[in-house]
Structures are given as structure tokens and as C-alpha cells.
Amino acid sequence: WADGREGQVSATIEPEIGWVQEGLDHLATLVDPSLPGWSRTGFSVQDVEGRHWVAQQMRAAGLSTHVDAVGNVIGTFEGTAPAAPAIVVGSHSDTVPGGGRFDGIVGVLGAIEVARALRRTGTRLTHELRIVDFANEEGNPQGVKLVGSRAIAGTLGHDHLQATDEGGVSLADLISRAGHSPEKVHTCRWDRAGLAAYLELHIEQGPVLERNGAGIGVVTRVCGISTFHLDVHGRRDHAGTTPMDTRSDAMCCGAAAVLAVQRIAAAGSDTVGTVGALTTTSPLTNVISNFARVTGEFRSPHMAGLRALAEELEADIPRLDAAHRTTSSLSWGHTDPPAVMDRHLSDVVVGAAATVGHEAVRLYSGATHDSVQMSQLAPAGMIFVPSAGGRSHCPEEWTELTDIERGVRVLIQAVLDVDTG
Ligand code: GLV
Ligand code: MN
Numbered sequence: 001w002a003d004g005r006e007g008q009v010s011a012t013i014e015p016e017i018g019w020v021q022e023g024l025d026h027l028a029t030l031v032d033p034s035l036p037g038w039s040r041t042g043f044s045v046q047d048v049e050g051r052h053w054v055a056q057q058m059r060a061a062g063l064s065t066h067v068d069a070v071g072n073v074i075g076t077f078e079g080t081a082p083a084a085p086a087i088v089v090g091s092h093s094d095t096v097p098g099g100g101r102f103d104g105i106v107g108v109l110g111a112i113e114v115a116r117a118l119r120r121t122g123t124r125l126t127h128e129l130r131i132v133d134f135a136n137e138e139g140n141p142q143g144v145k146l147v148g149s150r151a152i153a154g155t156l157g158h159d160h161l162q163a164t165d166e167g168g169v170s171l172a173d174l175i176s177r178a179g180h181s182p183e184k185v186h187t188c189r190w191d192r193a194g195l196a197a198y199l200e201l202h203i204e205q206g207p208v209l210e211r212n213g214a215g216i217g218v219v220t221r222v223c224g225i226s227t228f229h230l231d232v233h234g235r236r237d238h239a240g241t242t243p244m245d246t247r248s249d250a251m252c253c254g255a256a257a258v259l260a261v262q263r264i265a266a267a268g269s270d271t272v273g274t275v276g277a278l279t280t281t282s283p284l285t286n287v288i289s290n291f292a293r294v295t296g297e298f299r300s301p302h303m304a305g306l307r308a309l310a311e312e313l314e315a316d317i318p319r320l321d322a323a324h325r326t327t328s329s330l331s332w333g334h335t336d337p338p339a340v341m342d343r344h345l346s347d348v349v350v351g352a353a354a355t356v357g358h359e360a361v362r363l364y365s366g367a368t369h370d371s372v373q374m375s376q377l378a379p380a381g382m383i384f385v386p387s388a389g390g391r392s393h394c395p396e397e398w399t400e401l402t403d404i405e406r407g408v409r410v411l412i413q414a415v416l417d418v419d420t421g
């Protein structure tokens with residue numbers, strides 16, 4: 001123990017939850033008024049302003065800050081042993097369009113509150129404490145999620161940066177326009193040798209904790225995701241004169257594919273599938289669509305599950321084409337494999353929860369997180385707090401302040417336990 005901890009080894013450090021509340025309230029004002037809910041999408045004006053504020057809060061907490069080439073905001077608090085690897089704590093402050101006030105934000109504010117609490121109590125860690133507000137976790141119109149943590153893990157490739165939105169704007173353009181330097185992405189990469197552990201506090205975003213009356217969750221693994229699009233080619237014909245049984249209607253085949261995704265995912269255990277868009281180039285009611293695109297994703301806790309979902313969809317396509325006299329081609333986008341959270345670190349978090357008086361429930365995360373990327377660099381662990389009604393990625397997303405307080409308390413204790421462990 002360093003100086004400030006002497007004589008208070010068994011005492012726990014209390015978060016100042018009023019500050020976290022003020023942070024939630026402040027970030028809730030930095031939102032795009034043209035979008036529903038609390039929208040601060042990655043690299044938007046509001047996101048740049050929000051992360052500027054986050055950096056200020058880190059500095060006020062005594063951290064030295066640095067913004068890397070893709071916009072990750074990084075704050076460091078030196079440990080007493082300069083050679084000891086860093087304990088990293090982070091999450092994201094961007095949101096999905098039409099999202100809520102808690103997803104990611106609780107983890108960023110919670111991480112800063114760890115630093116504030118250490119400072120308040122004069123506690124020095126042996127290890128460096130490194131806090132990150134990861135850039136653009138939620139993805140973008142270019143279809144790339146976990147942008148900042150990918151850059152840190154060294155997995156943000158040329159293909160990601162050159163991916164474009166429908167207007168031809170690349171991810172690299174989007175990042176540059178926010179004032180960063182994506183051409184220097186290689187400088188964002190961290191060396192795993194310098195890292196002891198990664199911890200992330202997050203709202204659950206699902207119903208498990210609430211259903212079980214549990215206040216704290218410790219994540220076992222995080223979903224893998226495979227994205228795809230199905231291009232359906234039909235024949236353009238007159239909608240009034242072409243008999244129903246001779247049509248080659250791309251829209252109808254696309255609609256059948258949407259339901260196939262639902263059926264296939266529902267048949268698996270712990271698997272989900274979602275179509276986000278069914279689009280056509282001929283959105284007219286008096287013309288039969290000669291083209292439709294179905295854009296979707298599958299998620300599973302296991303790689304084998306993802307593979308099985310993909311195989312079933314592939315096997316379904318010829319049947320759909322035969323039924324609709326269409327020709328379809330299925331393209332797979334990126335597959336992010338499921339990530340396993342570190343068993344030992346998770347045990348430390350369960351122990352930390354017990355120390356501050358809470359029993360933790362272990363659970364799987366069907367939402368993805370920056371921890372997926374960080375687990376490639378360091379043992380990673382996640383602390384979940386309940387989401388009211390299991391709702392998330394919607395304006396109704398809600399977590400009680402007492403639940404957040406409990407999560408921050410466990411996070412502080414977990415950092416202390418990792419430091420001494
Ligand atoms: C992001 O929150 C995701 O799970 O896609
Ligand atoms: Mn999140």
C-alpha cells in the first residue's frame with residue numbers, strides 16, 4: 001500500500017455519486033436536436049464537444065490527458081512503480097442515433113470517478129491507472145463499430161477506414177472532419193506488455209439482472225457478430241398487368257429473407273438475428289422491384305453458433321430464389337468473433353463486489369463492447385448494472401442512480417484489488 005492507504009486497508013472508498021449524476025445531466029445536453037432521443041453519434045459536433053468535456057473532467061481529476069489520432073481520449077494517473085503495467089478502465093461516450101443517456105456514458109463517468117475518488121482520499125496505486133473514452137464505439141454509416149478500441153488493439157485496418165457511407169464518405173473522412181488524423185492510425189496502437197488489465201463498467205442493456213433481482217453482473221463473454229447483405233435481383237415489370245404467378249419480385253424475396261433471418265436465429269439457443277434495412281432501387285407501387293438489398297446481422301456467444309447461422313441462411317437462399325423466381329447473392333461483411341472475459345479478473349471483480357457488500361451474477365453480453373477489442377491486449381472484465389425493463393438503444397433507456405452508484409463502488413474496489421493482487 002502506498003502512503004495514503006496506511007491504516008485504512010479494509011475501508012472501502014465511496015464514490016461521489018452526485019458528480020456522476022451531474023455528468024450524466026451535462027452530457028444529456030450535448031445532443032443532436034434533429035434526431036430523437038439522446039443522440040451524440042461518433043465524430044458529430046456534439047460528440048467532439050462531449051469528448052472535449054470528458055478530457056477536461058479527466059484533467060480536473062488530476063490525470064494527464066492525450067487525444068490519439070482517431071480521437072480516443074486517454075487520461076493517465078501515474079503509479080508509484082513506474083515499471084508496473086497499467087490498469088485500464090474505460091468505455092464510450094458516443095451514442096446510437098435515437099439512443100439513451102447511459103449506454104457507455106456510465107462507464108466513462110464511472111472510470112473518471114475512480115480517479116477522483118483516489119485523489120480525494122490521497123490513494124496512490126502501484127500501477128498506472130489509464131482511463132479511456134473510446135472514440136465511436138457505436139458504429140457509423142460506414143458500418144464500423146468499436147472504432148477507437150480497434151485502433152488501440154491494432155485491428156482498425158485499411159478496409160475499415162476506406163469503408164464508405166451511401167454518399168461515398170469514408171470512415172477516414174469522417175474521422176478527419178472531426179479534427180483527427182486517421183492516416184496516423186498506427187500511432188494509436190498499444191503494446192500489450194504495458195497492460196495489466198482492462199475493466200469496463202456498463203449498463204446491462206438487457207433484462208437478466210432485473211429479472212433475477214441482482215444488482216451487479218460480471219460478464220463471462222461478449223457476443224460475436226457477423227454482418228451480411230443479400231442482394232436480390234428480380235425483373236422490372238408492370239405492377240398492374242403482370243400476373244402474380246409469373247412475377248420475379250425482388251422485394252417479395254427480400255421480405256421472405258427478413259423472416260428467414262428471424263426464424264433461423266430464433267431456432268438457435270442464445271442466438272439473435274436482425275435485419276436493419278430492406279431497400280430497393282425502385283420504390284414505386286406501379287413497378288415490380290428488380291432489386292432489393294437486405295442488410296442484417298447475426299450474433300452468438302460462440303463461433304460455432306455464428307457459423308451455423310451463416311450456413312442455414314446460405315442454405316435457405318436457393319429455396320427463396322426458387323419461390324420468387326429471383327437470383328440472390330449473399331455477401332458476408334466483417335465477423336467479430338465472440339470475446340471471452342478473463343476468468344481470473346472476473347473472479348477478482350466478484351470478490352470486489354462481495355467486499356463492498358454485493359453478490360454478483362455472471363452473465364453473457366449480447367451487446368458488443370470495447371472490451372472485445374481490449375481483450376486482445378489484456379485480461380478484460382466487465383461490470384454490469386441493471387437496465388430498467390431491459391431497454392437500451394432507445395430514448396427510454398434508464399438505470400437508477402443507486403444502481404450506478406453500486407457499480408462505481410464495485411469498480412473502485414476492483415481497481416484497488418487488481419492493483420494489490
Ligand atoms: C452496440 O452497442 C452493439 O451491441 O451493437
Ligand atoms: Mn455501449
Ligand code: MN
Pocket residue numbers: 096103138367393
Ligand atoms: Mn450501444
Ligand code: MN
Pocket residue numbers: 137138367368369
Ligand atoms: Mn455497444
